[in-house]
Amino acid sequence: xxxxxxxxxxxxxxxxxxxxxxxxxxxxxxxxxxxxxxxxxxxxxxxxxxxxxxxxxxxxxxxxxxxxxxxxxxxxxxxxxxxxxxxxxxxxxxxxxxxxxxxxxxxxxxxxxxxxxxxxxxxxxxxxxxxxxxxxxxxxxxxxxxxxxxxxxxxxxxxxxxxxxxxxxxxxxxxxxxxxxxxxxxxxxxxxxxxxxxxxxxxxxxxxxxxxxxxxxxxxxxxxxxxxxxxxxxxxxxxxxxxxxxxxxxxxxxxxxxxxxxxxxxxxxxxxxxxxxxxxxxxxxxxxxxxxxxxxxxxxxxxxxxxxxxxxxxxxxxxxxxxxxx
Numbered sequence: 001x002x003x004x005x006x007x008x009x010x011x012x013x014x015x016x017x018x019x020x021x022x023x024x025x026x027x028x029x030x031x032x033x034x035x036x037x038x039x040x041x042x043x044x045x046x047x048x049x050x051x052x053x054x055x056x057x058x059x060x061x062x063x064x065x066x067x068x069x070x071x072x073x074x075x076x077x078x079x080x081x082x083x084x085x086x087x088x089x090x091x092x093x094x095x096x097x098x099x100x101x102x103x104x105x106x107x108x109x110x111x112x113x114x115x116x117x118x119x120x121x122x123x124x125x126x127x128x129x130x131x132x133x134x135x136x137x138x139x140x141x142x143x144x145x146x147x148x149x150x151x152x153x154x155x156x157x158x159x160x161x162x163x164x165x166x167x168x169x170x171x172x173x174x175x176x177x178x179x180x181x182x183x184x185x186x187x188x189x190x191x192x193x194x195x196x197x198x199x200x201x202x203x204x205x206x207x208x209x210x211x212x213x214x215x216x217x218x219x220x221x222x223x224x225x226x227x228x229x230x231x232x233x234x235x236x237x238x239x240x241x242x243x244x245x246x247x248x249x250x251x252x253x254x255x256x257x258x259x260x261x262x263x264x265x266x267x268x269x270x271x272x273x274x275x276x277x278x279x280x281x282x283x284x285x286x287x288x289x290x291x292x293x294x295x296x297x298x299x300x301x302x303x304x305x306x307x308x309x310x311x312x313x314x315x316x317x318x319x320x321x322x323x324x325x326x
Contacts, residue, residue, distance in 0.1 A: 027059035151175035189218035199264040237302030
């Protein structure tokens with residue numbers, strides 16, 4: 001091959017590689033026609049744009065908004081998953097383990113009936129029939145989960161923060177994250193909600209495993225978190241207006257231009273997580289190197305009581321957690 005052809009071939013290969021790197025995947029919206037003008041196609045080639053919604057690519061803000069409206073409409077009509085009917089009652093379980101007598105369980109149930117509030121475990125503790133640790137151990141056996149003896153949520157490096165309203169609604173806390181297996185461990189102070197775990201997996205793109213911790217300890221931690229600022233969380237509601245939810249979401253996506261959006265229904269909440277990749281310069285005064293970091297914004301919509309008629313919510317069967325917590 002003559003030497004004067006070699007620079008031309010290298011240039012052609014470089015152009016081909018750049019085109020492959022800058023090309024966006026096809027838009028998932030069937031009605032999308034893509035960029036129309038020559039200038040739009042030129043900008044699209046030079047600066048790839050678009051957003052992945054639940055792993056599916058949408059090329060323009062209009063396409064993303066159409067897809068978001070469909071997703072929000074579907075999630076708004078989902079019914080929360082009912083509690084499993086096959087769990088052994090907590091009082092019966094503690095009687096079987098010799099921690100309570102039948103008369104003590106009857107007394108706790110009668111106190112709960114008269115007060116019209118509280119869990120049966122709360123009244124067992126209030127009446128002095130068992131300690132919080134004994135109730136927590138029985139709760140772990142009831143749900144087939146290990147007991148978290150000690151934890152400090154402020155020290156874990158989780159794949160992403162869970163909005164405080166969701167943590168409070170389910171009385172749960174992230175207590176450990178194992179990066180090697182991409183597994184997030186969450187401690188529950190009351191009922192273990194597997195539908196909530198599945199929804200968290202969809203939003204954070206990780207595995208979850210439940211455990212049980214003392215109800216008072218979790219409530220204390222949640223109260224401490226309530227005093228801290230949460231600039232990355234935006235809470236809305238109660239609301240049931242699909243158009244308003246779509247307008248708010250579109251406003252955030254248009255302003256932030258996120259690379260990825262994940263969303264799911266968790267109880268009476270719709271949780272959207274917007275991942276934005278930002279490029280910043282370290283040591284601005286000295287013109288330091290550029291660094292890319294990922295920023296996150298959480299949108300939480302609390303649904304009102306007069307939601308549309310729900311459709312059944314289904315989620316995959318989950319296997320019990322391992323009895324060991326790393």
